[in-house]
Amino acid sequence: MGPANLLFLLLATATQLSVAQLLIHRTAKPSTVWINTAHSYGYYLDQVPVLTCYPQPQASSGFKPAITAGFLSLCVSDTCDVYLFAVFLVHVVDNSTRVADSPQVLWSANRNRPVREKATLEFSSDGNLVLRDADGSHVWSSNSSGRSVDGMVITEIGNLVLFDRRNATVWQSFDYPTDTMVPGQSLVExxxxxxxxxxxxxxxxQLYVTVLQDGLYAYVESTPPQLYFSYNSIISKVGNDPTKATFMNGSLSIVVRPDVNDSISLPAVKSTQYMRLDSDGHLRLYEWSTAGSTAVYDVMVINVCDYPTVCGEYGICSEGQCTCPLENGSSSTSFKLVDVRNPNLGCTPLIPISCREIQSHQLLTLTGVSYFDMNYKVVNATTEDDCKQACLKNCSCRAVIFRVGECVWLTKVFSLQSVQPGYSSAYLKVQLSPPISASTSNKKKILGATLGAIATTLALLLIAIILYLQRRRKYKEKGEEFYFDQLPGTPKRFSFENLNECTKGYSKKLGEGGFGSVFEGKIGEERVAVKRLEGARQGKKEFLAEVETIGSIEHINLVKLIGFCAEKSERLLVYEYMSRGSLDRWIYYRHNNAPLEWYTRYNIILDIAKGLCYLHEGCRRKIAHLDIKPQNILLDDNFNAKVADFGLCKLINRDQSKIMTVMRGTPGYLAPEWLTSRITEKVDVYSFGVVVMEIVCGRKNIDDSQPEENVQLINLLREKAQNSQLIDLIxxxxxxxxxxxxxxxxMMKLAIWCLQNDSIQRPSMSTVIKVLEGVMSAETFEANSIMFVQDNPSTYSVPSQASILSGPR
Structure with a gap:
């Protein structure tokens, strides 16, 4: 971490304390509120930490290490507004509040959801520790209400503890580790x-370390998780006591039973130590002093190529160098680098694998290639042919590794390893381009149809040219000119002539939305979707916002902006093409399509959540989409979902999370707070809840073809939830x-959480992801906590056209 600023907390009703009193403030009592106030100047502190502890006897002067709980800025810039409530190490000088160096985080409550200036930490009268953002939204709590909590203390080893009147621990941060351990801390089974x-x-x-019954294990998250390191204790398990790994001076002790333990040797302590699982998957031991943090030991003594993300997905690691797969004896490739400047970010297939075209699957042969996890073996596949056929017959298989009569199955491919030829071979599944064939008779029919259409096309083209010239003259007279040459970091700029050619004169219309129409095009070999904006509807400010905002955002679950055009009054946006179109085509059964399987629907819901989470929490400024609906969820060949149409998005500054804005969006998906125009990103959470219900119920949320009492899906959800009849909605x-x-x-219970009438009660999208991935359970609410939707949606929202960015509709 760079030279972060420390922003501490001002006690809401504090009396004036001396510096000497402040520095020994280790405990706190309930009914106390702290406010995150931005009073920091360089490396000087002029406010009070929540709690501070000196872990060892202090010299009368000089640098003093301290363990502190407080708000911590994650940024170097003074204008940054991103904070954790954390426990961290810091040095102070003499008896002042001057910080000698950058802090080191040991634990944080809100790593997935930073807060802003003026966020609050409340130690409530009923013993609950609650973190709220500046807008009052709930971020985190200790969930310790009603447990006779009498106080809070920061211990000498960095454990934040809530205790009762008998000094018994009610809650402690050590039970909820993040990525770091300190001496004296245990990671329990x-x-x-x-x-x-x-x-x-x-x-x-996606990388984590955990303790299981017989030792310490490291995995990369997938289905199933893939193992890349294990330390199996030599001691047999006896009894029911949980196994634990305890960080001690000189060792990481693996305790499988109380009377004896095994251990991993570590360097003896020379200064303050901590152990951290880093973003590359290495579990490193650090020493921390006034000179900063230094990595002194790598706990996992394994080869660099054994780490699952060392070369990214599909990358091949050879002595730390990364390349993409290339079939034996071939100069062509089925993969490309994700980033040509950073080979370690991995590779991606040129053609995505489609389960709908399993007959076009093929295995790419790589001899002398192995894998870090060889645990998931295919039974009865003892030959290479058996191994390959097992993979080709199941779409969930992405690769197999064959080694000495063993066939290992992979559902997700992380970094591969280069080994000696003859020892191991890898077979990666790739998608072939579908063959193009036609009989002579079909060719004649096509030729006849083409000749018959030429006259019509010429007539339409002539009409289009006349209309275009009239419109162009209209805008020329207005003198409307808007140049984008100075936009920093924007996507590729195309000329209008380029896009007219690539769309064949805008001949294949994919759909129509509130700001314009979308056409299919082809740039080189890449299919694209070109959104032609209608100048009368979209002004300069909105178009610039779209280009700057969307162009700076890249996420696997967000539709990618490739480029734009701005010539005179013409404004166009070029997006990646999504072959399966929008979600509504697959869940409303308007096209006689087969119903989607449960796991396909689940994955679509998870993809939507990840896309929204990135908009809300992964960008420097929150981005509220404001028009989440199935028409704005696009699907690729494999039914991977991406959130589209940022045409209605609104940026929310970190210091102004509630904004006044014109009512926007689509009837049926609008959150109740639109009535008051006090809007946060939680309106998207509400809309997400509506979409979830549509996906699992297979119907529109407002469906006039239904009996009168069933027209409104959300009202029907209220009724069925009250009567414990949710099964009727499947x-x-x-x-x-x-x-x-x-x-x-x-999943419906998660939707109910998202549909809460009170926006503060709704979960964040990062919390939604945790529920979907099984990390936590959804909170339960009474069905009447969902607002009853009026029969006439116009009383609650304004009508608007569907807004499209890309993909067929």
Whole structure:
């Protein structure tokens, strides 16, 4: 972490204390509120930490290490407004509040959801520790209400503890580790250390370390999780006491039973130590002093190529160098680098794998290639042919590794390893381009149809040219000119002539929305979707906002902006093409399509949640979409979902989370707070809840073809939830949905949480993801906490056209 600023807390009703009194403030009592106030100047502190402890006898002068609980800024810039409530190490000088160096985070309550200036920490009268953002929204709590909590203390080893009148521990931060351990701390069986995304992004990534019954294990998250390190204790398990790994001076002790333990040797302590699971998957021991943090030991003594993300997905690691897969004896490739400047970010298939075209699957042969996890073996596949056929027959298989009569199955491919030829071979599944063939008779029919259409096309083209010239003259007279040459970091700029050519004169219309129409095009070999904005509807400010905002955002679950055009009054946006179109085509049964299976629907819901989470929490400024609906969820060949149409998005500054704005969006998906125009990103959470219900029920949320009492899906949800009849709402088109009814009902309970009338009660999208991934359970609410929707939606919202960015409709 760079030279972060410390922003401490001002006690709401504090009396004036001397510096000497402040520095020994280790405990706090209930009925106390602290406010995150931005009073920091360089490395000087002029406010009070929540709690501070000196872990060892102090010299009368000089640098003094301290363990502190307080708000911590994650940024170097003074204008940044992103904070954690954390326990951290810091040095102070003499008896002043001057910080000698950058702090080191040991634990944080809100790593996945930073807060802003003026956030509050309340130690309530009923013993609950509650963190709220500046707008009052709930971020985190200790869930310790009603447990006779009498006080809070920061211990000498960095454990934040809530205790009762008998000094018994009610809650402690050591029970909820993040990515770091300190001497004296134990990781108990079932607990996890989860790595952060990067050194500057504290959100959790897919790498974690956990303690199981017989030792210490490290995994990368997938289905199923893939193992990349294990330390199995030599001591046999006896009794029911949980196994734990305790960080001690000189060792990481693996305790499988109380009377004896095993251990991993570590360097003896020379200065303050901590152990952290870093974003690259390494579990490193650090020493911390006034000179900063230094990595002194790598606890996992394994080869660099054994780490699952060392070369990203599909990358091949050879002595730390990364390349993309290339079939033996071939100069062509089926993969490309994600980023040509950073080979370690991995590779991606040129053609995505489609389960709908399983006949076009093929295996790419790589000899002398192995994998870090060889645990998931295919039974009875003892030859290479058996191994390959097992993978080709199941779409969930992405690769197999064959080694000495063993076939290992992979559902997700992380970094591969280069080994000696003959030892191991990898077979990666790739998608072939579908063959193009036509009989002579078909060719004649096509030729006849083409000749017949030419006259019509020429006539339409002539009319289009006349209308275009009239419109162009109209805007020229207005003198409207808007140049985008100075936009920093914007996507590729295309000329109008380029886009006219790539869309063949805007001949294939994919759909129509509130700001314009979308056409299919082709740039080189890449299919694209071109949104042609209608100047009378969209002004300069909105178009600039779209280009600047969307162009700076890249996420696997957000539709990618490739480029734009701005010539005179013409404004166009170029997006990636999504072959399966929008979600509504697949859940409303308007096209006689087969019903989606439960796991496909589940994955679509998870993809939507991840896309929204990135908009809300992964950007420097929150981005509220404001028009989440199935028409704005686009699907690729594999039914991977991406959130589209930022045409209605609104940026929310960190210091102004509630904004006044014109009512926007689509009837049926608008949150109750639109009535008051006090809007936060929680309106998207509400709309997400509506979409979830549509996906699992297989119907529109406002469906006039239904009996009168069933027209409003959300009202029907209220009724069925009150009568414990949620099973009645499950999509009856699908037997697979019925067979997974318990999971579907849990999904409906998550939707109910998202549909809370009170926006503060709704979860954040990062919390939604945790529920979907099974990390936590959804909170339960009474069905009447969902607002009753009026029969006439116009009394509650304003009508608007569907807004499209890309993909067929």
């Amino acid at each position: 079932g607990m996890r250390l989860i790595a952060s995304t990067s050194a500057t992004n504290t959100t959790e990534n 999509d009856k088109h699908s037997d697979d949905m019925i067979s997974h009814q318990e999971e579907v009902i849990e």
